[in-house]
Amino acid sequence: MITPAIPKSWYLPSKPHKFCPGCGHGIVLKALGEVIDELEIQDQTIFGCDIGCSLLSWNFFACDSTQTHHGRTTPVMVGIKRARPELITIGYMGDGGGYSIGSQHLLNSAVRNEKVTLILVNNTNYGMTGGQMAPTTLPGQKTETTPYGRDPEKTGYPTKGPEFIAELTPEGAYVARATVSKYKQLKRFLKNALRNQMEGNGFSFVEVLSTCPTNWRTNAQQTWHFLEDEMEPVFPVGELKSPFGKGGDK
Amino acid sequence: MALVRIALAGEGGQGVQSVAEILAEAAYNENKQAIYIPNFGLEQRGGVSIAFIQVSDSRIGAPKFNKADVVIAMSERAVGRTASYSDSNTLFVYDDGFDVDPADLPKEAKQIMGLPAINTANNELHPRVFNIIIMGAVIGLTNVVTFETAKEALEHKLGYKFEKNPDLRELNFKALEIGKQLAENALKEGVAK
Amino acid sequence: MLKVVDETKKAFLTGNETVAWAALAAGADIMFGYPITPQNEVMHYWTRLAPRYGRDFLQTEDEISAGFTVCGAVQAGKKAFTATAGPGNVLMQEPFGMAEAMRLPLFAIIQQRGGPSSGTVVYSQQEVALTTYGGNGEGYRIVYSTATHQEIYDYTIKGFNVAWKYRFPTFLLGDGYQAKMREPLEMYDPEEKGIKLEPTYPLVGLPGKIGEGREPQHLCNIYSLEEELYEVVMKLSADYERIAPDLVEWQEHSCEDADIIILTHGIVSRAADDAVKALRAQGIKAGYFRPITLRPYPSQQLREAIAKSGAKILLIAESSYGQFERLTKQEIYGETIKIEHLYMPGVGIVDYDIINKVKSVL
Numbered sequence: 001m002i003t004p005a006i007p008k009s010w011y012l013p014s015k016p017h018k019f020c021p022g023c024g025h026g027i028v029l030k031a032l033g034e035v036i037d038e039l040e041i042q043d044q045t046i047f048g049c050d051i052g053c054s055l056l057s058w059n060f061f062a063c064d065s066t067q068t069h070h071g072r073t074t075p076v077m078v079g080i081k082r083a084r085p086e087l088i089t090i091g092y093m094g095d096g097g098g099y100s101i102g103s104q105h106l107l108n109s110a111v112r113n114e115k116v117t118l119i120l121v122n123n124t125n126y127g128m129t130g131g132q133m134a135p136t137t138l139p140g141q142k143t144e145t146t147p148y149g150r151d152p153e154k155t156g157y158p159t160k161g162p163e164f165i166a167e168l169t170p171e172g173a174y175v176a177r178a179t180v181s182k183y184k185q186l187k188r189f190l191k192n193a194l195r196n197q198m199e200g201n202g203f204s205f206v207e208v209l210s211t212c213p214t215n216w217r218t219n220a221q222q223t224w225h226f227l228e229d230e231m232e233p234v235f236p237v238g239e240l241k242s243p244f245g246k247g248g249d250k
Numbered sequence: 251m252a253l254v255r256i257a258l259a260g261e262g263g264q265g266v267q268s269v270a271e272i273l274a275e276a277a278y279n280e281n282k283q284a285i286y287i288p289n290f291g292l293e294q295r296g297g298v299s300i301a302f303i304q305v306s307d308s309r310i311g312a313p314k315f316n317k318a319d320v321v322i323a324m325s326e327r328a329v330g331r332t333a334s335y336s337d338s339n340t341l342f343v344y345d346d347g348f349d350v351d352p353a354d355l356p357k358e359a360k361q362i363m364g365l366p367a368i369n370t371a372n373n374e375l376h377p378r379v380f381n382i383i384i385m386g387a388v389i390g391l392t393n394v395v396t397f398e399t400a401k402e403a404l405e406h407k408l409g410y411k412f413e414k415n416p417d418l419r420e421l422n423f424k425a426l427e428i429g430k431q432l433a434e435n436a437l438k439e440g441v442a443k
Numbered sequence: 444m445l446k447v448v449d450e451t452k453k454a455f456l457t458g459n460e461t462v463a464w465a466a467l468a469a470g471a472d473i474m475f476g477y478p479i480t481p482q483n484e485v486m487h488y489w490t491r492l493a494p495r496y497g498r499d500f501l502q503t504e505d506e507i508s509a510g511f512t513v514c515g516a517v518q519a520g521k522k523a524f525t526a527t528a529g530p531g532n533v534l535m536q537e538p539f540g541m542a543e544a545m546r547l548p549l550f551a552i553i554q555q556r557g558g559p560s561s562g563t564v565v566y567s568q569q570e571v572a573l574t575t576y577g578g579n580g581e582g583y584r585i586v587y588s589t590a591t592h593q594e595i596y597d598y599t600i601k602g603f604n605v606a607w608k609y610r611f612p613t614f615l616l617g618d619g620y621q622a623k624m625r626e627p628l629e630m631y632d633p634e635e636k637g638i639k640l641e642p643t644y645p646l647v648g649l650p651g652k653i654g655e656g657r658e659p660q661h662l663c664n665i666y667s668l669e670e671e672l673y674e675v676v677m678k679l680s681a682d683y684e685r686i687a688p689d690l691v692e693w694q695e696h697s698c699e700d701a702d703i704i705i706l707t708h709g710i711v712s713r714a715a716d717d718a719v720k721a722l723r724a725q726g727i728k729a730g731y732f733r734p735i736t737l738r739p740y741p742s743q744q745l746r747e748a749i750a751k752s753g754a755k756i757l758l759i760a761e762s763s764y765g766q767f768e769r770l771t772k773q774e775i776y777g778e779t780i781k782i783e784h785l786y787m788p789g790v791g792i793v794d795y796d797i798i799n800k801v802k803s804v805l
Binding site: 145147155 | 476477478479480483484486487490491494500501502504505506530560561
């Protein structure tokens with residue numbers, strides 16, 4: 001029997017955490033904690049979080065952390081990195097903070113190949129504010145601002161973030177999409193993304209498909225079904241760009 | 251009627267907000283002034299859920315209050331969280347099935363009462379109507395609305411569920427009645443724990 | 444247009460839901476919005492109800508866009524509005540400034556939350572400075588600070604009318620408590636009550652053939668020379684000052700013989716009203732004054748109330764650290780009445796808070 005160990009880089013006084021039951025954030029942050037431990041970068045890591053459910057991670061790690069504003073995690077991480085290149089900056093945000101209000105910063109930082117690592121948790125809605133449509137909401141998906149189902153004619157199709165970031169970034173960038181339903185792969189991608197920053201290669205970006213049973217109003221079975229059978233076909237999982245060569249996904 | 255201030259608190263999922271809304275709506279249906287406001291913060295789930303209800307014949311002032319006429323704490327955590335709303339005029343109610351740390355109870359209260367709501371729900375009715383027992387208790391303690399109006403408001407809010415399963419209607423109304431009885435008994439006996 | 448409210452009827456709603464219904468009743472064509480607590484439910488109700496009445500909605504990529512899309516829609520002659528709070532209000536100062544400069548009939552609902560920065564998602568009165576004088580201009584805005592759901596309904600309808608009649612950006616300044624609480628109100632069709640809905644007209648996309656029926660419209664908000672801007676700003680000021688007396692609204696009572704006047708706005712005024720009644724019952728001569736329009740401020744009326752009463756103290760109570768007091772002081776400069784304050788930034792104020800403060804300063 002394997003007893004899951006709590007990562008050393010986790011901040012124990014803030015546990016148990018405040019994420020909803022069934023939320024994918026806990027899985028991503030566990031993987032990230034293990035990677036920070038394995039790479040031994042706890043003391044150099046600056047963890048930044050956005051507004052929305054990601055803000056609940058502000059005191060999650062035993063690393064220096066800062067909250068920012070909605071969509072502004074990217075520029076704050078860029079500022080820290082530009083001022084102190086020896087620090088490892090990890091920006092943590094949701095699909096709203098990353099692809100909606102923060103898209104301008106994301107695009108421009110990608111074009112500049114900023115040497116930061118951004119982790120974007122995609123659960124197809126704005127969770128903390130009560131379940132409104134997000135850039136990654138699926139066509140036909142009901143949310144609080146698409147009560148009759150998202151109409152792509154009126155509101156566009158789901159944003160494919162890693163795809164356009166892979167296009168925009170020059171060589172040296174690392175771009176991947178993971179999912180909380182494939183933990184080992186998630187860890188591998190997060191590790192590569194941080195290695196990429198540690199080696200000074202360029203922009204590192206990992207989108208992680210995640211769950212939100214609270215706003216999806218799904219039970220456990222329905223939650224996994226939505227993640228694996230509805231989201232994954234729309235948001236293909238894998239490494240889109242990597243200076244380490246295609247290490248193989250799955 | 252003069253202003254009545256009620257604070258209901260419990261764990262998320264216990265139905266605190268639902269009961270509070272139904273009560274406030276029942277008061278409104280009686281043409282009274284009523285304000286209901288939930289506490290709300292960052293987390294979507296978890297944390298103690300508190301509802302503030304005020305009922306009066308005349309215009310109500312601030313939507314929240316510092317001291318309540320009735321506090322009902324539906325979970326152990328809720329007891330400590332709401333003790334500060336109690337002063338010498340407050341009826342402070344909690345479930346006597348709890349393991350309450352005396353340090354968590356209010357320093358001042360008109361009467362502190364333990365009601366066997368959870369046990370009654372589990373043993374005589376159904377765990378799901380625990381919050382309706384509490385709703386009955388509020389009525390028993392304050393008469394803030396008539397029993398009839400309360401039933402109508404319940405019907406209005408849960409009618410769609412009753413249509414599918416008529417037994418639920420009887421169950422809920424029974425819970426309301428039992429809650430009212432429990433509270434009235436506790437008042438009479440001056441039961442304190 | 445399908446009638447939104449057939450006959451006057453009572454309802455028991457939250458403040459946010461009330462905004463949605465009132466905006467429908469006022470004939471709003473389109474809402475642009477972005478999620479931020481505590482105003483989200485305005486969008487939730489609007490998106491559910493709008494299709495029934497042929498109205499439209501877009502969730503934009505952020506608040507800056509929500510503000511500018513409203514600017515565009517009103518330039519095109521449609522009644523558009525948005526709602527926001529806190530940091531969203533900060534972002535919207537850029538489009539609000541454009542609306543001031545270009546005389547656009549923008550209407551926005553602000554549900555104040557704790558500040559600065561992300562503060563709290565709950566409540567405050569800390570967006571007074573931002574909503575009255577935000578942006579990089581002189582604050583040519585009309586701001587209504589509501590205290591009840593009935594006022595939310597009434598002033599949403601009035602807000603659209605005032606915006607389209609006078610063409611200055613107009614705001615309903617609420618807060619998270621008003622947004623989330625439920626209380627009774629009466630919904631009505633404005634025209635049934637004799638309230639004429641102000642007609643709309645476009646600034647761009649005018650009918651007619653250019654050169655043959657009409658000239659092309661050229662709208663700008665930048666000028667080459669300092670002197671040009673001077674003329675523009677002086678004219679804006681003159682226009683604003685001319686209409687201000689017609690717009691000013693306030694409430695007062697018990698001031699005639701008051702020793703102390705309690706000055707509040709928004710939801711705090713309800714606690715102040717209760718406090719004044721309780722103090723009077725105890726033999727303390729307290730008076731009540733409440734600006735409903737924060738812009739334009741009822742300064743003349745407040746000066747008169749102070750003069751008539753001979754009160755020695757003006758007690759200002761607000762859920763902020765002095766924003767309402769600073770606004771008031773600038774408006775009643777020269778008055779020598781002693782000013783006391785009760786600052787509770789981000790925290791609700793109840794009657795006892797005010798009563799205790801009054802007793803401590805008298």
